[in-house]
Amino acid sequence: MKFDTVIIGGGLSGLVCGIRLLQQGQRCVIVSSGQSALHFSSGSFDLLNALPNGENVINPLSSINDLVEQAPKHPYSKIGKDNFEKLSSEAEQFFREIDVELTGTARKNHYRITPMGILKPTWLTMDGFATAESKDNLPWNKVSIFNITGFLDFYPQFIADEFLKTGTESDIHLFNLEALDQLRRNPSEMRSTNIARILDKNIEEVSRILNEKSGDSEAVIFPACIGLEASSLDKLRKLVKKPVVLIPTMPPSIAGIHTQQYLHDYFVKAGGVYMLGDSIRNADMQENHISKVYSFNHGDIPFTADNFVLATGSYFSQGLIATSDEIYEPVFNLDVSYSTDRKEWYNPKMFEQQGYHHYGVKTDDSFRGMYKEKVIQNLFVAGAILEGFDPIKEGSGAGVSILTSLSIARTILSNKERG
Amino acid sequence: MNLQQHNISENNFEQCIKCTVCTVYCPVAAVNPDYPGPKQAGPDGERLRLKKGDFYDEALKYCINCKRCEVACPSNVKIGDIIQSARIKYSKKKPKVRDFILANTDLVGTLATPFAPIVNTTLGLKPVKAVLDSVFKIDHRRQFPKYSFGTFESWYKKQADSQKSFPKQVSYFHGCYVNYNNPQLGKDLIKVFNAMGIGVQLLKKEKCCGVALISNGFIDQAKKQAKVNVASIRESVLEKNIPVVATSSSCTFTIRDEYPHLLDIDTKDVRDQVELATRYIYRLLSSSDMKLRFKDEKIKVAYHTPCHMEKLGWSYYSIELLKLIPNIELTVLDSQCCGIAGTYGFKKENYRTSQDIGDGLFKQIESTDYDYVVTDCETCKWQIEMSTSKKCEHPISIIAKAIL
Numbered sequence: 001m002k003f004d005t006v007i008i009g010g011g012l013s014g015l016v017c018g019i020r021l022l023q024q025g026q027r028c029v030i031v032s033s034g035q036s037a038l039h040f041s042s043g044s045f046d047l048l049n050a051l052p053n054g055e056n057v058i059n060p061l062s063s064i065n066d067l068v069e070q071a072p073k074h075p076y077s078k079i080g081k082d083n084f085e086k087l088s089s090e091a092e093q094f095f096r097e098i099d100v101e102l103t104g105t106a107r108k109n110h111y112r113i114t115p116m117g118i119l120k121p122t123w124l125t126m127d128g129f130a131t132a133e134s135k136d137n138l139p140w141n142k143v144s145i146f147n148i149t150g151f152l153d154f155y156p157q158f159i160a161d162e163f164l165k166t167g168t169e170s171d172i173h174l175f176n177l178e179a180l181d182q183l184r185r186n187p188s189e190m191r192s193t194n195i196a197r198i199l200d201k202n203i204e205e206v207s208r209i210l211n212e213k214s215g216d217s218e219a220v221i222f223p224a225c226i227g228l229e230a231s232s233l234d235k236l237r238k239l240v241k242k243p244v245v246l247i248p249t250m251p252p253s254i255a256g257i258h259t260q261q262y263l264h265d266y267f268v269k270a271g272g273v274y275m276l277g278d279s280i281r282n283a284d285m286q287e288n289h290i291s292k293v294y295s296f297n298h299g300d301i302p303f304t305a306d307n308f309v310l311a312t313g314s315y316f317s318q319g320l321i322a323t324s325d326e327i328y329e330p331v332f333n334l335d336v337s338y339s340t341d342r343k344e345w346y347n348p349k350m351f352e353q354q355g356y357h358h359y360g361v362k363t364d365d366s367f368r369g370m371y372k373e374k375v376i377q378n379l380f381v382a383g384a385i386l387e388g389f390d391p392i393k394e395g396s397g398a399g400v401s402i403l404t405s406l407s408i409a410r411t412i413l414s415n416k417e418r419g
Numbered sequence: 420m421n422l423q424q425h426n427i428s429e430n431n432f433e434q435c436i437k438c439t440v441c442t443v444y445c446p447v448a449a450v451n452p453d454y455p456g457p458k459q460a461g462p463d464g465e466r467l468r469l470k471k472g473d474f475y476d477e478a479l480k481y482c483i484n485c486k487r488c489e490v491a492c493p494s495n496v497k498i499g500d501i502i503q504s505a506r507i508k509y510s511k512k513k514p515k516v517r518d519f520i521l522a523n524t525d526l527v528g529t530l531a532t533p534f535a536p537i538v539n540t541t542l543g544l545k546p547v548k549a550v551l552d553s554v555f556k557i558d559h560r561r562q563f564p565k566y567s568f569g570t571f572e573s574w575y576k577k578q579a580d581s582q583k584s585f586p587k588q589v590s591y592f593h594g595c596y597v598n599y600n601n602p603q604l605g606k607d608l609i610k611v612f613n614a615m616g617i618g619v620q621l622l623k624k625e626k627c628c629g630v631a632l633i634s635n636g637f638i639d640q641a642k643k644q645a646k647v648n649v650a651s652i653r654e655s656v657l658e659k660n661i662p663v664v665a666t667s668s669s670c671t672f673t674i675r676d677e678y679p680h681l682l683d684i685d686t687k688d689v690r691d692q693v694e695l696a697t698r699y700i701y702r703l704l705s706s707s708d709m710k711l712r713f714k715d716e717k718i719k720v721a722y723h724t725p726c727h728m729e730k731l732g733w734s735y736y737s738i739e740l741l742k743l744i745p746n747i748e749l750t751v752l753d754s755q756c757c758g759i760a761g762t763y764g765f766k767k768e769n770y771r772t773s774q775d776i777g778d779g780l781f782k783q784i785e786s787t788d789y790d791y792v793v794t795d796c797e798t799c800k801w802q803i804e805m806s807t808s809k810k811c812e813h814p815i816s817i818i819a820k821a822i823l
Contacts, residue, residue: 001705001735034493035440182452188463189456193443252439265753277490278732297732299691301702316436317493 003027003273005412006293006303008280008331009311009319011036012398013383015263016091017309017405019098022270024413029273029303031280031295037316037384041256043224043248044112045102045402047088047123048076049395060106060123060399061085073337073388075400078365079407087403092124094406098266100259101127111135113247115154117162123399126255128233130221130245138168144214145221149176150190153250154223170221173213177202192225192249193257199225200232207239219243224254280331283308289377290332307378307412310334310361310369311405314384314391320360327359332379335362335370337387353393360387366411367404380408430497430504430680435462441488441498446756447481450775454481457488460505461498468505475509481772482506483760484634485726500680507638507681514636517555521762522635525627525644528566528599535568556767564600564801571602575621578609585618589699590655592648592665592674595627596797604666607819608696614822615700615709620661622651628670631762633681645684648674656692663689664696666815668795669761671695672727694733695795697814701736704743712823717746720817721789723780723803724754725796737795737814744821752783752792759802774806781807793817 005021007014010032018028048060052070057063064084068077076084088106095102102124104110109121111132125131132138143163145156160170179198183190199206210220224246227233237244248255268274278297283290292302310331312319321330322345327338338359339345345356361381362370369381383401384391391397427433435458442448442456454460460479467474479502488498520527531538541547542563552559571593582588589612597605609619626648629641652674655661665671674693678684686693703709722741724734734754741749757777758764764773784792784807792803792811800811 033495035444035491036493039438039440039443039493185452186455186459188459189442189448191439191442193439194448194456197449252443257443268751273735275732275735277730279495295732301698301705318495 001029001298001301001303003029003303003305004416005307005309006031006305007309007311008293009036009309009313009317009383010264010274010276011260011311011313011317011383011401012038012263013311013313013401013405014309015260015267016094016402017311017382017409018267018272019263019270020094020406020409021412022267022272024409026412027271029275030267031275031278031303033279033312033318034277036260037313038256038260039253040251041253041259042112042114042122043129043246043253043255044104044122044125045398046121046395047106047109047399049109049121050393052390052394054393057109057121059108061088071388075367075386075389075404076396077388078363078367079403083407084403087406088123088399090406091402095124100262103127103131113159115248115250117155117159117247119162119166121395126259128227128237128244128246129224129255130247136166138163138166140168140218142169142171142217143219143221144210144217145170145172146210146213147172147174147223148180148195148225149174150184151195151223151225151249152190153192154225154247159221159247171215171217175209175213177205191252192223192254193228193252195225196228196254200227200229203232203235203239207236210236210240210244214240214242217242219245222246223249225249226254227258228254230258283332285371285376288371288374290379306416307380309380309382309405309408310385311382311401312385314360315356317384319385322356327356329361329385332369332371332376334376334379334381335373336360337362353390357390357392358388361385362387367408380411382408430501431495432462432465432497432501434494435496436494437463438493440491440493441496444487444491446485446487446758446776447483447772451481451772454478457482457498457502461488461501462496465501465505468509472509475505477510477512479506480510480512481769483726483756483763485756485760486730487726487756490729497680503633503681506636507633510636512636515556517557517766518635518762519637520555521557521765522631522637523627524595524599524631528570528595531566532568532570532599535566539565552767557765558767558770560770561765562801562805564596564797567600567602569602571598571605572621574602575605579620582609582618582620585613585616587617588620588661589617590620590622590652590661590663591696592622592625592628592652592663592670592693594665594667594670594797596667601797604813604816607813607816608664608666610819611696611700611711611815611822614711615703620655622648622663623654624651628667628673629682630669630673630677633673633677634761634763638682642682642684645674645678645682649678649684649686649689652686652689652693656689662692662694662699664694664699666696666795666813667797668695668725668728668731668733669798672731675731695731695736697737697740697795698733701739711743711818713743713745713821714823715746716821717748718744718790718817718821719748719788720791720793721750721752721784721787722814723752723757723784723792723794723799723811725794725799726756726760728795729754734795737793740818741793741814744818747821750787750789752780755780757799757802757806759798761798764802773802777802777806784809791817
């Protein structure tokens with residue numbers, strides 16, 4: 001199977017890289033071992049919310065100098081401060097061009113609202129979600145918060161309490177639809193996706209309830225368990241007489257699933273080959289150059305390509321595997337940076353900075369992976385699997401995935417031009 | 420000392436982190452609230468069942484064994500295998516006469532083919548359908564695939580000698596469908612292989628792969644038949660050095676993966692030598708100078724990926740082969756289950772679920788004017804032909820029609 005680029009990993013990072021390469025006429029395949037972490041998305045992409053030293057970031061572009069100084073191995077430091085600005089605006093344009101509706105800019109973080117009602121800074125937010133320009137001022141004086149009776153992954157009272165701190169009053173309404181009763185037979189399956197399937201089919205009734213109960217509120221706050229079918233959220237917004245804004249629920253994330261499927265479909269329609277449920281098993285490598293990779297499903301029939309991109313994610317997606325004595329990268333056994341003293345891997349205080357968050361695959365400044373301390377010439381590493389950053393504390397996970405992928409796509413394309 | 424190895428199950432069920440991604444992609448859970456979904460039926464339920472078998476829930480019978488949960492799982496848990504193994508181990512429901520008739524494709528086919536014209540007419544009659552529906556609970560809206568007048572095997576006997584004259588050989592696992600219902604597909608396969616200078620043999624002894632026996636709970640019989648098949652495959656692959664090809668994605672998947680995972684029959688020594696014909700041909704064409712020569716006729720088709728093909732990951736080969744046809748206009752449909760799941764959709768109690776699952780696919784198919792829908796699975800073909808206005812063919816038949 002002959003391609004220009006083989007991308008291993010089909011989440012946010014792999015798809016962004018793949019779509020960018022297809023747009024420039026490359027033949028690409030994505031091999032993905034299962035569905036991605038986008039299924040747990042908050043509905044927003046973070047770029048940089050805090051520096052490694054803990055200082056809050058308001059304008060990621062102007063804070064990048066400090067980040068480079070504090071964390072020289074950070075993926076953003078490898079990108080460099082000039083390219084960081086160029087790539088973040090390229091990313092915003094990239095999503096606009098492929099019609100993924102996002103609001104926000106790298107020049108100034110805005111705020112998203114968590115399922116617990118906390119306001120957190122972020123870069124780009126998906127269509128339909130509640131956002132605020134400042135941390136202590138919501139755009140409404142009074143809202144109505146709705147939830148489905150028995151849905152345990154959304155917390156109206158917490159949200160109302162947090163809203164009140166900024167001066168926004170809320171009333172809370174639980175509602176039920178007869179069609180939802182079938183889910184109740186199985187309380188553990190009262191989850192966002194199952195609910196969304198039913199709400200999507202009953203938009204008229206839902207909108208009637210929202211109109212009836214939201215009284216003099218300025219907006220309706222609704223859990224993001226609607227819109228698995230893309231058109232139903234639009235329909236709801238048309239039928240309800242005041243703005244309907246979503247707040248994310250606990251996973252699975254409808255907006256994330258939607259984004260994953262949208263990017264997947266875009267990639268496939270643009271001519272990409274997407275192979276789900278398969279993993280790369282081994283590679284032919286001579287003199288730090290990879291010529292072929294082999295997968296479990298395809299056995300003796302190899303994938304050949306000029307370039308390979310490893311975007312297999314972090315521990316959750318098994319891009320990195322931690323055992324009791326080592327952390328390794330299972331596809332190519334690339335060099336991974338981690339402390340040999342296991343005590344440094346984690347901090348018993350769960351909400352403190354964790355060592356293991358920073359561990360990942362070592363690369364050079366062009367994101368080429370290292371094997372036995374030597375750079376592999378045509379293997380690029382993108383996204384969550386990279387070393388040197390803390391996606392949780394810094395709020396940089398999606399940004400690293402998107403920017404490193406775009407950066408790698410650029411390198412691959414310009415290498416090709418130079419021949 | 421690595422103690423972790425003792426805590427790892429064959430189906431990886433302890434790797435489940437409860438993320439629910441499997442249930443998101445389950446075609447049954449999306450339409451039938453009686454099915455608790457793969458997370459609950461699989462790893463969640465397994466934790467309880469390991470404690471006590473009484474926790475087994477008969478609702479697991481609604482699983483169609485499509486394996487889309489496994490394809491979606493980010494943690495490599497063999498969810499489908501966990502569910503099917505639990506059915507085999509714990510279910511107390513005895514299969515019905517209806518299930519026996521549906522599952523025994525070999526026996527029923529052997530009885531039906533000599534009288535095919537009569538059987539086909541009879542099975543199409545309204546009163547017969549009414550009896551099948553009320554007595555046997557086989558839904559009256561279903562149409563049985565027509566039986567062929569004479570089997571593929573009996574036709575092949577007359578070709579055996581001429582096939583031996585080719586310097587290179589493959590063994591063909593034709594499956595019940597080609598043998599009893601659609602010998603033309605077997606003939607098409609021989610035409611395509613002969614065009615590449617390859618002769619086609621049959622296995623010494625071939626039994627139904629057993630996919631329907633497994634799903635209907637006839638495990639002992641499935642094991643018996645599997646042993647016969649594996650012995651014949653071993654003779655071909657290991658003694659005669661002749662690889663085995665098949666045209667049915669479900670037969671291929673069953674032999675390669677369900678035999679070891681569900682029936683406990685090891686196929687390691689021959690597994691790599693059992694594959695779909697389209698994969699064999701793709702490998703040959705891409706690693707040699709061999710070329711197929713095609714006619715210029717225009718054809719517009721849509722390819723449907725069967726669930727077991729999705730699990731094998733091999734739709735790529737069938738699609739790439741179709742693309743070799745010079746004047747083909749090919750659309751690859753979004754991969755989604757057609758709903759029939761072998762014998763599942765024939766059962767009266769599953770009819771609604773089956774059609775609801777397939778609804779999205781049917782709409783995709785009807786949206787454009789295709790000459791054919793193309794797919795590697797015979798039961799998907801039946802479902803598509805029963806539920807849409809389009810005719811459905813196997814990629815090998817399309818290739819056979821297109822070559823000079």
